Amino acid sequence: MNSKEVSELFGISKDTIRYYERVGVIPPISRDHNGYRVFKTKDLNWIFLVKSLRNAGLSIDSLIEFAALSQMEGDVRSHQKQILKNQLEEVEAKLAQMNKVRELLVYKIETYDEHIAQFQSGELTDNKVEELWKKIFIEKK
Template sequence: MTIAEVSRKMDISADTLRYYERIGLIPPVKRSKSGIRDYSEKDLGWISFAKCMRGAGISIEALIEYVALFQQGDDTITTRKQILIDQRDELEKKIEEMQGTLTYLNTKLEHYEDMMVPKERKLAEE
């Protein structure tokens, strides 16, 4: 599959795909005799993984380390698992913080007309 096909299928720019490969966020993609990237289903799996993890806010550094360890083989399974555990824990903290912010906003919105509008009007008059 060409980079253009993968870009359309995975909804990710060709530049981002090249960047992900260049920095080691996905393993190197095999190339045709003419040097054109030829993405396999395995490559698509790595791209899906990277997109999902980046979408969740997982650091590029952690993902690069994970991919590098994966390429070293089964001796790194424990370390790779620990990276995922650490990233999950960080994500849970972020979700908790965001949930607190959402609760705060919802409370503010519930009382906006009664409390906030009069306060804002008073501030505007000063």
């Protein structure tokens, strides 16, 4: 597979792929006799992994470290695995926060009409409203 095909497959620019290779985010890509990159399945896996981890917030530096470890001799796999575990923890924390925001949005949508009616009737006022942060973040714990 060539650079254009890989770019289209993963929705990233050829410049990004070249950058990832240049800085060491992905291992070096083999070349044909004309010097063009020839992507193998292992290269596609690296690009997919890097794109996914970048989307999840992993830094370029961490990706460089991860890729460099894959090219070293010796027992580096546990260190690579730890990088992945650390990223999983960060993703899980973000997901927990996003779930709380989702709960808030669902609650606001479900109660919107009721709250508007209560404000219009005078049952709720600017000084007499629910403590939203307690409802969503304290009651759910």
